[in-house]
Amino acid sequence: MTQSFEGKTITCRAAVAWEAAKPLTIEEIQVEPPRAGEVRVKVTHSSICHSDAYTLSGKDYAYRFPMILGHETSGIVESVGEGVTKVKPGDRVIPLYMAECGMCPLCLSGKTNLCGALLKTQAMGIMPDGSSRFSCRGETIYHFMGISGFSEYTVLSQFSVSKVDDDAPLDKVCLIGCCIPTGYGAATRIANVKKGSSCAIFGCGALGLSVIQGAKAAGAGKIIAVDINSAKFDQAKHFGATHCVNPLETPDVKIEQVLKELTDGGLDYTFDTSGGNIEVMKSALEALNNDDSTCVIISLADAGNVLSTNTTSLVGRKLTGCAFGGVKGSELNDYVKLYKEDKLLIDEYITKNINIDEINDGFDDLKHGRSVREVIFM
Template identity: 35%
Template sequence: MGERAAVVWPGADAWSVEPVELAPPRAGEVLVRIEAAGLCHSDAHLLTGGYAGLRRPMVGGHEGAGVVEAVGPGVTLVGEGDHVVFAFMPSCGTCPDCTAGRQHLCVLGAGVAQGFAVSDGTPRRRARDTDLGSFCFVGSFATRTVVHERSVVRCDPALPLDEVCLLGCAGITGWGAAVNTAGVGVGDTTVVVGVGGIGAMALLGARYAGAGQVWAVDPVGSKRDAATDLGADGAAASTAGLAAVLRDETRGRMADQVILCAGTGDGAAMAEAMALLGKQGRAVVVNVHDDAEREVRMSLRDLQSYEKQVRGCLAGSWSPRHGLSTLLDLYGRGRIPLEKLVTARYPLEKIHDGVADQEAGRNVRGVLLPAA
């Protein structure tokens, strides 16, 4: 099948939108026509040379939604015509991590470096007589893709795909970071650093979990405005700028959680983030750091004396299928205002505009419309 996709080639610094050969689905796989794909900073890291262990060439995109057009032998989870959202971390259900309730850390994730099919480790895409990987086994920056049935979750066809596509990454990662990894509780004070798609969902998740105060940090004024529109009690341009306000608002107790969702992590900024935490406060690192970064600045005495904590977060520390099903239900009930998060839409051929807007901070979340 002849399709089009945005590919990152070795040594390139821009997406190449070009014809791509796509093999039909094999056993356990489905063919999906992609209607919408979110522009996440993880894709930007792939483009700019991050994730050094991942193969190039690679079709970008791991957040998306579409319609199943064909199924391979043995598929039982979805059928032709179903509307689906991609789960960027499939789970086998039988490995030690899955059986221990850590489906987001499934052993299938080991294959993400090549981006070949989960079922047999072989490619489903080719271009320029070369095998292509699919980012996170999805590769949603394309008109169509072939993925394992465990990489999709069925959704109500009445839900707009250009909004629910966000739930596959921004949704489960941001909301899960607040509810699962950070453990936001009723009456807590939560700070979210970075108001992109993931940060916005973390803010909404914290508010839904019952946080008494939710504060946002972002250097971009329009994103600070978006945060207050989504229910934040206030927003600051920097963590240092929030410290005095937070001390006053909490009568010196400071934050219970600081959720770090910036586009790119910075170990040098950890000290200011940790300073926002009170006793037994928890910092959750969601943002991606450079592969070579090894130094983190913080007060270890402060960490010890006040029993502060630092935790990493992948996919919201959540079962992808359970997380997506939960958020799809909440969105369908009008509990998640995804329409406020999608700030721009682009055809696949205009992906460069979307990347530029993302880097300039003009979007909370930009969405590609490959089928347009």
């Protein structure tokens, strides 16, 4: 049972991003008690995701510095505020960057996993009442994606936590907070991959591996991993890829043409997880066949970059985006159960475990492709 500091401000350690494109610094911060509708969580584990690095770079203009990054996280509820009904102290939880209130028009529509409850405040780095629960040396520290997992304690809306089984291994299931459902769901839900179909996944990082897992689970017949780093292909095959293609090995032939030759005219489904390269996104679209095929864009392009295409490229094809793989927070424990039943790979994503003092090295490893995921033991 996690120690309770109910009603008290907690002083703990956190990795603070004081400004863009600068290393994080380990600081003692103050974490206020949860207010009405809020939950304070003892963070046990957080992994480093490309979205954290993207925001730290300063390319994502939505968030405010100084902030505490981290969103692929797991932990245990320490205390709850007035009116909280979703969880109780002692519950194991996965924080949600895609909230689920269950009451707003979006939640009630049955058409989307998007939720409108926190849209106005989450991107501003504040809680629903317009304030922050973090401070350091008297200065306000802002929240990130409604989570801020690079802190030993954090405060979230009750709509931003998903309860999981009491025996869920928190050092593994933190990855269910982002990369696994996003990629797996992109294949099984957003694209709705059909048995025997052909798929190409651009990028073999954590998201790409998750798409490969999802495509395999859906019964795809041909799963092509595309990456400019051939060292990633053994792992891609372990996750379910049937073919691997490195575009650098055929510099005089466009990758979409290579893929069309491999699939007798084009793919049924393509997925871009490459990290926001507009040209790669275009290649993913152009590699499709014209028989009601689908391209799913999962990557985020840098602010100001625009994906454009000739409208004839859309004939017989669908181009769509993806938010958390179409998965709702209340469904995350299904992924926990799949893992416990040996039907979902998680351990294989984790390159190594680190502590919070090594976090900047972890960001550097991710940047240079030395890791898929590094899990921070908080």
